[in-house]
Amino acid sequence: MALLDVTNLSISFGGLRAVDNFNISIEKGSLYGLIGPNGAGKTTFFNLLTGVYKPNEGIINLDGNNITNMKTVEINKAGIARTFQNIRLFKELSVLDNVKVGLHNRFHYNTLSGILRLPSYYRTEKIMNEKAYELLKVFDLEGEADYLAANLPYGKQRKLEIARALATSPKLLLLDEPAAGMNPNETKELMDTIRFVRDEFDMTILLIEHDMKLVSGICERLTVLNFGKVLMSGETATVLNDSRVITAYLGE
Amino acid sequence: MTKKPGINQAKADNQVDTNIKSNNKNSNGTIKKAKMSKSTRDNMITYGIVPIAFIIVQILEAGNLISNLMSGLLVSFCIYIILAVSLNLTVGILGELSLGHAGFMCLGAFTSAFFSKCTVDVITFAPLRFILALLIGAAVAGLAGILIGLPVLRLKGDYLAIVTLAFGEIIKNVINALYVGRDQNGFHASLKDALSLNMTDDGEVIIDGALGIIGTPRDSSLLVGVLLILLTLFIVLNLIKSRDGRAIMSIRDNLIAAESVGINITKYKLMAFSISAALAGVAGVLYAHNLNSLAATTRNFGYNMSIMILVFVVLGGIGNIRGSMIAAVVLTLLPELLRGLDKYRMLIYAVVLILMMLFNWSPKIVAWRKQHTTRYFINKIFRRELKPANIDQNTADQNKGGQ
Numbered sequence: 001m002a003l004l005d006v007t008n009l010s011i012s013f014g015g016l017r018a019v020d021n022f023n024i025s026i027e028k029g030s031l032y033g034l035i036g037p038n039g040a041g042k043t044t045f046f047n048l049l050t051g052v053y054k055p056n057e058g059i060i061n062l063d064g065n066n067i068t069n070m071k072t073v074e075i076n077k078a079g080i081a082r083t084f085q086n087i088r089l090f091k092e093l094s095v096l097d098n099v100k101v102g103l104h105n106r107f108h109y110n111t112l113s114g115i116l117r118l119p120s121y122y123r124t125e126k127i128m129n130e131k132a133y134e135l136l137k138v139f140d141l142e143g144e145a146d147y148l149a150a151n152l153p154y155g156k157q158r159k160l161e162i163a164r165a166l167a168t169s170p171k172l173l174l175l176d177e178p179a180a181g182m183n184p185n186e187t188k189e190l191m192d193t194i195r196f197v198r199d200e201f202d203m204t205i206l207l208i209e210h211d212m213k214l215v216s217g218i219c220e221r222l223t224v225l226n227f228g229k230v231l232m233s234g235e236t237a238t239v240l241n242d243s244r245v246i247t248a249y250l251g252e
Numbered sequence: 253m254t255k256k257p258g259i260n261q262a263k264a265d266n267q268v269d270t271n272i273k274s275n276n277k278n279s280n281g282t283i284k285k286a287k288m289s290k291s292t293r294d295n296m297i298t299y300g301i302v303p304i305a306f307i308i309v310q311i312l313e314a315g316n317l318i319s320n321l322m323s324g325l326l327v328s329f330c331i332y333i334i335l336a337v338s339l340n341l342t343v344g345i346l347g348e349l350s351l352g353h354a355g356f357m358c359l360g361a362f363t364s365a366f367f368s369k370c371t372v373d374v375i376t377f378a379p380l381r382f383i384l385a386l387l388i389g390a391a392v393a394g395l396a397g398i399l400i401g402l403p404v405l406r407l408k409g410d411y412l413a414i415v416t417l418a419f420g421e422i423i424k425n426v427i428n429a430l431y432v433g434r435d436q437n438g439f440h441a442s443l444k445d446a447l448s449l450n451m452t453d454d455g456e457v458i459i460d461g462a463l464g465i466i467g468t469p470r471d472s473s474l475l476v477g478v479l480l481i482l483l484t485l486f487i488v489l490n491l492i493k494s495r496d497g498r499a500i501m502s503i504r505d506n507l508i509a510a511e512s513v514g515i516n517i518t519k520y521k522l523m524a525f526s527i528s529a530a531l532a533g534v535a536g537v538l539y540a541h542n543l544n545s546l547a548a549t550t551r552n553f554g555y556n557m558s559i560m561i562l563v564f565v566v567l568g569g570i571g572n573i574r575g576s577m578i579a580a581v582v583l584t585l586l587p588e589l590l591r592g593l594d595k596y597r598m599l600i601y602a603v604v605l606i607l608m609m610l611f612n613w614s615p616k617i618v619a620w621r622k623q624h625t626t627r628y629f630i631n632k633i634f635r636r637e638l639k640p641a642n643i644d645q646n647t648a649d650q651n652k653g654g655q
Contacts, residue, residue, distance in 0.1 A: 073514050073515070073517075077514050081513065084508075088508060088512075089506065090501065090502045091505050091506070092504070093502065093505060100495075100498055101499065101510070104499055104513065107495075111491075111494075111496050115486075128495075164513060168513050
């Protein structure tokens with residue numbers, strides 16, 4: 001059974017059907033790409049998946065659970081984490097604390113033990129620090145752990161966002177244009193990181209990307225969106241060579 | 253929070269960059285520890301200022317160096333400090349604007365004064381009575397914070413400011429119209445006048461409308477005030493550096509991202525706001541037990557007061573707890589020190605406000621201050637050569653890594 005199963009998903013803003021009758025099925029452990037021209041509805045689809053918007057029609061199933069009308073927080077707990085097209089870090093928090101916020105729902109102690117510094121505070125904080133450093137190490141950020149997130153260079157901010165999303169230990173990771181604004185070297189490094197994350201964490205990854213080098217380099221399957229509708233889905237090589245897809249991107 | 257410009261520089265230099273990475277891998281633990289002790293040291297300074305100031309005041313008082321007027325103000329300083337620190341939790345840490353802090357203080361003051369006056373004959377041990385009054389005042393103010401926050405904090409935008417502003421005024425006016433008395437049959441309340449309480453002859457009016465509560469036991473003192481400041485600091489600083497504090501600050505920094513990693517927005521907004529309100533209640537308890545007669549006037553619980561507390565927070569630095577304390581003391585002290593200048597008093601006060609604002613927030617002055625730290629001046633006095641570490645600790649750390 002597929003990890004993510006979306007059937008007949010639609011949403012309209014006024015008269016515009018931003019996502020129209022959308023179907024997608026993503027197997028566990030796959031690296032899946034969602035591409036399409038600007039304004040095709042890719043980010044809207046991410047927002048539907050994570051409960052930012054409520055769909056007009058359709059069903060979203062994650063690992064057999066219907067998560068269609070859940071709130072963002074519940075969806076995250078159900079197992080979807082995401083990054084954002086325009087980076088959304090906690091800028092005034094340290095890099096380490098950004099990841100620790102991601103760990104928030106996995107390690108608990110109550111408010112009182114936090115204020116009174118009871119043993120459970122020290123115990124849990126120690127585990128959280130270890131886990132956070134483990135994640136930072138994956139993204140080569142452990143040296144910047146004490147910097148404010150706002151002071152990281154752009155590429156590292158993107159990585160930190162992924163680390164934070166992974167900290168919530170999701171089943172499905174959504175990456176919204178992870179390579180946007182990166183130079184070719186950084187993109188290549190990012191591709192390795194994404195592959196590593198998939199293998200190391202046994203993660204299922206769905207990503208939106210415009211950089212075709214990255215898409216063709218790491219995605220196993222693709223779905224192409226155009227004007228809110230699925231243009232086609234299939235193996236990466238087949239999709240990228242399809243004349244309809246080329247037309248949608250480049251025009252007639 | 254200090255900015256760390258050093259990192260961009262390191263990024264530019266690739267060789268340095270890789271060296272840093274390897275260096276950090278080797279000495280990861282030590283770097284972590286060093287930084288943690290820095291934040292602990294920061295907190296220690298914040299705590300330390302309070303007892304040191306207390307001791308200095310005691311010495312001055314023993315040497316008769318403080319005017320009567322000033323020693324009368326000492327508890328007020330404590331009250332303002334608690335108010336400023338607690339409001340900073342809402343404004344600086346949660347990032348919501350509240351204009352009704354005096355309202356919560358008012359609630360804490362009246363409920364605790366009511367309790368103390370009722371039990372003054374029953375509980376003769378003053379510290380116990382005061383602690384109970386403290387708990388009641390804080391709990392009622394905190395509860396009011398939850399009741400107000402519950403509908404308002406779900407909204408995005410400046411609604412909290414508007415609602416808390418109205419709340420502060422409503423509380424003040426309701427208490428001005430409230431009459432509560434006690435006789436052998438129990439408590440009587442009225443919103444009309446003392447006569448309509450319909451009490452028997454032995455009845456005693458406890459809350460007398462606009463006259464308020466007269467005869468609250470004076471359990472507050474400078475020592476109590478200082479202890480309460482330390483309690484407030486303990487709660488606020490420990491909260492900030494905990495799991496919940498991180499959640500609260502993540503909401504401030506980016507609400508959408510906080511939601512996306514599973515932070516319960518309403519819960520943590522409410523938590524911060526109600527703790528802030530409860531601490532304002534603590535300040536109210538201190539205030540009520542420092543006076544013989546407690547009445548809700550525009551001067552003590554009006555919106556002017558709320559704004560003044562906000563001024564302490566803004567001038568001390570939003571999110572800067574120590575700054576709030578210092579600003580509260582300086583800005584309360586100033587009008588008193590300037591009393592001799594008579595009609596120019598408020599003019600100078602305004603000028604000082606502007607100067608403090610510039611000193612804290614003007615980018616150029618902030619940059620200048622970063623370079624001219626205390627260590628810079630110490631080195632200058634002793635004619636030591638200025639090492640890069642003294643200008644920017646961070647850059648220096650990285651350079652060391654690169655060598």
